[in-house]
Amino acid sequence: MSSLSEPLRIAVLVKEVPDTYGERHLDLETGLVDRAASDAVLDEIGGRALEAAVSHAEANAGTEVVALTVGPESAAEALREALAIGADRAVHVTDPQLGGADLGLTAEVLAAAVERLDADLVLAGNQSTDGLGGVIPAMLAELLGRPQATNLDAIGIGAGEVCGTRASDHGTMVVRASLPAVASITDRLPDPRFPSFKSTSAAKKKPIETLAAADLGVAVEDPAAPRSILISVAARPPRAGGMKIDDEGDGGTRIAEFLAQNRLV
Amino acid sequence: MNYPDDAVLVLLDLTPAGELHSGAAGLLGAAAALGSPVALVVTDPASGGRAAAADAAAGLGAVRTLVAESADMGRALTVPAVDALAAAAKLVGPEVVLVSHSIEGREVAARFAARAKAALALDAVGVTRDEEGVVVRHSAFGGAYETESAASFGTLVATIRPGAIEERGEDRPAAAETLTVEPSGLPATTIASFEGRAETSSRPALREAGTVVSFGVALGSPDKLALIEELADSLDAALGASRAAVDEGYAPQSWQVGQTGVSVSPDLYLAVGISGAIQHRVGMQTAKTIVAINKDPEAPIFDIADFGVVGDQFAIVPQLTEAIRAKKA
Numbered sequence: 001m002s003s004l005s006e007p008l009r010i011a012v013l014v015k016e017v018p019d020t021y022g023e024r025h026l027d028l029e030t031g032l033v034d035r036a037a038s039d040a041v042l043d044e045i046g047g048r049a050l051e052a053a054v055s056h057a058e059a060n061a062g063t064e065v066v067a068l069t070v071g072p073e074s075a076a077e078a079l080r081e082a083l084a085i086g087a088d089r090a091v092h093v094t095d096p097q098l099g100g101a102d103l104g105l106t107a108e109v110l111a112a113a114v115e116r117l118d119a120d121l122v123l124a125g126n127q128s129t130d131g132l133g134g135v136i137p138a139m140l141a142e143l144l145g146r147p148q149a150t151n152l153d154a155i156g157i158g159a160g161e162v163c164g165t166r167a168s169d170h171g172t173m174v175v176r177a178s179l180p181a182v183a184s185i186t187d188r189l190p191d192p193r194f195p196s197f198k199s200t201s202a203a204k205k206k207p208i209e210t211l212a213a214a215d216l217g218v219a220v221e222d223p224a225a226p227r228s229i230l231i232s233v234a235a236r237p238p239r240a241g242g243m244k245i246d247d248e249g250d251g252g253t254r255i256a257e258f259l260a261q262n263r264l265v
Numbered sequence: 266m267n268y269p270d271d272a273v274l275v276l277l278d279l280t281p282a283g284e285l286h287s288g289a290a291g292l293l294g295a296a297a298a299l300g301s302p303v304a305l306v307v308t309d310p311a312s313g314g315r316a317a318a319a320d321a322a323a324g325l326g327a328v329r330t331l332v333a334e335s336a337d338m339g340r341a342l343t344v345p346a347v348d349a350l351a352a353a354a355k356l357v358g359p360e361v362v363l364v365s366h367s368i369e370g371r372e373v374a375a376r377f378a379a380r381a382k383a384a385l386a387l388d389a390v391g392v393t394r395d396e397e398g399v400v401v402r403h404s405a406f407g408g409a410y411e412t413e414s415a416a417s418f419g420t421l422v423a424t425i426r427p428g429a430i431e432e433r434g435e436d437r438p439a440a441a442e443t444l445t446v447e448p449s450g451l452p453a454t455t456i457a458s459f460e461g462r463a464e465t466s467s468r469p470a471l472r473e474a475g476t477v478v479s480f481g482v483a484l485g486s487p488d489k490l491a492l493i494e495e496l497a498d499s500l501d502a503a504l505g506a507s508r509a510a511v512d513e514g515y516a517p518q519s520w521q522v523g524q525t526g527v528s529v530s531p532d533l534y535l536a537v538g539i540s541g542a543i544q545h546r547v548g549m550q551t552a553k554t555i556v557a558i559n560k561d562p563e564a565p566i567f568d569i570a571d572f573g574v575v576g577d578q579f580a581i582v583p584q585l586t587e588a589i590r591a592k593k594a
Contacts, residue, residue: 020524020544026410045525103385104378129524130406133387134368135375138343142376147454148343151368163457166342167518169367170281171461175342177454187525188518226419228384231400233412239550239569244562247576252584255556256592258572262554264476264533265500265592 007062008157008179010053011091011119013110013137014046014067014082016075017130024130031233032100033130035074042078045125047085047192049185053123054086054193056157064088066117070098070109076208083203084195091117095212097220102228105220107139112216114144121162122182126151137184147177153188269328271300274359276350277322278370279306281461283314285321287473288365288427290434293326295392295425296363297434299399303357304330305444307349309338319441326434331356331444341453343369345446347376352446354381359420361399363392366424374424380449384416390429399423407528407547428473429530462519471520474503476533479522479549482509483538483560483578490515492582493537499589505529505549507539523548538578541566558582 018024018038025034050067057063067082067090069075079090093109101109114122122144127134134151141148149155152164153172162183166173177183195203213220245254259265273296278286285306296302304327306318319330333349350373354362364374366388378385391402401423403412415421471477478497484490497504506516508523522529524544534552539545541557541564549555550569557570558578567573574581 020547022543024406024409026405026412031412103375103387104382107379131387133371135371135385135387138372138375139379142347142379142451145451147452148372148376149454150342150372167368168459169278169286169369171459173342173459174457175454176457178452181454225382226384227417228386228414228421229417231413231415233410235410236408238409239555241568241573242571244567244570244573244575246562247574247581249580250584251558251574251576251581252586253588255558255572255574255581255585256588258556259533259589260592264554265589 007060007064008120009064009066009118010056010121010123011066011068011114011117012046012050012053012082012087013122013124014050014069014078015043015128016040016069016071016078017043017128020129026233026235028233028235030100031230035072040074040077042081043125043128045127045129045187048187048189049123049125050082050085050087051192052155052185052189057086066091066119068110068113068117069093070101070106072099079208080203081195083206084200085192086199087206089206090208092208092210093213093216094210095220098213100230103133103135103139104225104227107136107143109213109216109218110136111140111143112218113211114140116216120179121157124184126184126186137182141182144182146181148182149175149177150182150184152183152185155183155185155189268303268357269301272303272357272359273300274303274305274353274357274362275327276305276346276362276364276370276373277318278365278367279308279318283308283312283318285318286365287470288367289322290325291428291430292363292365292425293322293434294432295430297326298432299361299392299394301328302326302434303328303359305333305350305353306330307333307335307338307346310334310336316441320439323437323439326437328437328440330439330441332441333444333446335446337448337453339459340456342456343372343376344449344451344453346373347380348449349444349446350377351380351449353444354420356444362420362422364422364424366426371424374422378422381420383420383422386414386421386423388426389423390426392423404551408551468497469501469503471503471505471527472529474529475531476500476502476535477505477522477529477531477549477552478502478535478537479505479507479539480510480537481507481539482513482515484510484515487515492579496535496582496586499586499593500533500535502535507545536566536570537582539566540564541569
């Protein structure tokens with residue numbers, strides 16, 4: 001682990017997700033995200049985390065930003081985008097055995113990758129736009145024995161600590177954690193910069209390291225480890241529109257009548 | 266002390282005032298449907314209200330309430346509650362642990378599952394039992410899909426979507442006991458200060474409201490908010506907003522409905538001047554009834570609205586508010 005006066009190594013968790021601007025689907029055989037059915041993009045919230053890390057690196061020479069993902073081979077595209085935004089290098093954990101990994105296994109793999117990277121700070125989005133679980137940063141903190149400064153609406157990365165304002169259930173907290181730590185940010189942080197042609201070209205020369213679960217010492221099929229398993233998946237019929245009228249001066253009254261007929265007032 | 270074989274351990278959130286959070290009824294209701302609910306509350310020793318919280322938990326179905334005191338509660342993030350949950354689970358030996366899928370709750374549940382090496386299921390909208398064990402229901406991609414999951418074996422840790430559970434536990438006699446917690450000593454984030462959200466409103470909480478009135482950026486100015494508020498109050502509704510309205514500063518972030526905000530499934534969702542971009546729809550399309558007002562006849566919100574009116578919200582909304590008041594009078 002680097003000492004506090006040395007520049008930081010920041011691991012940013014990124015993810016390939018189906019674009020929320022289109023229809024998204026689950027495969028009804030496997031229950032997994034049907035990646036072929038939608039455009040895959042770098043998750044926007046991970047892009048914001050990356051922007052925070054890259055901005056810090058620009059102001060603090062020597063900081064290294066590493067984009068880290070666990071995902072199928074196609075997720076290399078999301079890593080290329082992360083490199084174009086400004087990550088120095090990327091680590092791609094990809095392993096057919098990890099397809100459909102539950103949260104516990106995913107967190108174990110990420111924790112092993114973070115330890116291998118010897119990262120001082122792990123930075124992530126508060127929740128991915130596909131799973132919306134919002135717990136991976138907390139699980140990583142538990143497995144790594146680090147403090148978690150999560151769900152931050154504003155973040156400061158300083159000498160030996162990460163701080164910020166946490167949007168909590170009942171109000172706002174100012175929180176501080178000593179490094180090494182795990183932090184996550186909300187969509188109140190700025191959008192990632194749009195990569196320039198130059199940075200996109202430069203990204204092609206930056207290294208992406210590819211690892212399998214075994215390279216990280218993670219036993220995927222550990223019979224002693226309980227797992228969360230998917231037992232069914234079903235598509236709900238799409239919602240259909242009902243009656244649509246033009247307001248002819250009585251629109252408000254007509255809605256009130258509709259509500260009354262349906263016992264909603 | 267013996268605990269029931271079918272114990273379901275339930276972590277209950279407390280409000281800053283030390284009262285049970287409103288989601289407690291659904292959590293204990295879900296637990297009662299699976300077995301015998303044993304509640305856990307974690308408090309700072311300096312705060313009062315322990316006995317009242319335990320009484321309230323019994324009233325909602327807890328057969329016993331464990332009260333853990335931690336001087337670090339409110340000073341250190343997440344870890345004190347995880348330590349208490351681990352101590353309670355060791356004592357009670359539950360088959361299932363239920364926690365609210367709130368910001369604080371889901372992180373406590375996740376860290377506990379990671380520590381205990383237990384299976385974790387998130388954001389459940391239902392829990393049932395079949396011959397092989399406990400089955401958790403989830404809603405994916407804004408209700409477009411329904412999935413079910415289960416633990417392969419061992420204790421299942423599940424977080425419950427606030428407002429999703431309609432079952433309720435039966436009133437039981439209060440039975441509280443103090444839980445001694447051995448701190449894990451894991452490094453935790455320090456809470457330097459806390460500022461509670463001003464609850465100036467007497468309106469229902471957005472996640473749990475039976476009716477939600479939502480508005481978009483078409484409102485044009487925060488000065489016009491009174492129009493929407495009067496409509497909401499005539500229906501005893503919570504207020505919601507689109508992301509664009511939040512970004513423009515017309516509404517606080519806590520009102521945001523959609524992909525990056527709150528997901529709601531009320532009996533009635535009334536969308537005023539909201540176009541219905543897919544990122545908004547995934548947060549509200551499981552509402553039982555949707556009513557939309559929009560000046561654009563092509564707005565996608567009309568594709569999912571049970572009743573839609575194409576027109577000017579500034580003319581329609583006041584008329585609607587008056588008509589509702591008249592019907593209720």
